[in-house]
Amino acid sequence: KNEVEQSPQNLTAQEGEFITINCSYSVGISALHWLQQHPGGGIVSLFMLSSGKKKHGRLIATINIQEKHSSLHITASHPRDSAVYICAVQASGSRLTFGEGTQLTVNP
């Protein structure tokens, strides 16, 4: 079993839909990261959180430390949100362990 499990692996939505991507992990962590990788390959850090909730524009990330679970929500999804979303946990030191990613496609 991987230390970081994401679901779903693939997600197709219609423009405007509310989207949720889930991440579960099995180790104690100091922080959890959500990353976005666009079709061109570049990786952008969206959120880093260790408790509660963070919001940036249409993106919301939540984490439940007791349940070892995090969710990334996208409100009013848009085709430009199409990308791979990667969850990563920071356990010891600054080392990140990554999930396999969720491929999101938003159709117009």
Add this chain to the structure above:
Amino acid sequence: DAGVIQSPRHEVTEMGQEVTLRCKPISGHDYLFWYRQTMMRGLELLIYFNNNVPIDDSGMPEDRFSAKMPNASFSTLKIQPSEPRDSAVYFCASSRLATNNEQFFGPGTRLTVL
């Protein structure tokens, strides 16, 4: 700031050749990370440095891989000799402890070993 800079962006080489990938972190960042991304294994940490000192190299696959950080503004990842299974995208990222170590990624180097 220009962000994390990596070179080359693409590298095609033949098996057995030496490959050197380069990274310039964001100025003022005290952590530097090297990652590898493949279809089979996804993103993996290879090694990271803090203040130019290697902290965790447990992800370096074998002795053919080596990484150096001679100063705060430059790091290299070397593969010698290269093998086809080393074909991947190699990312460099940097972060600063003062901002909770949010990592900023470079554009990556796509390596193809024939």
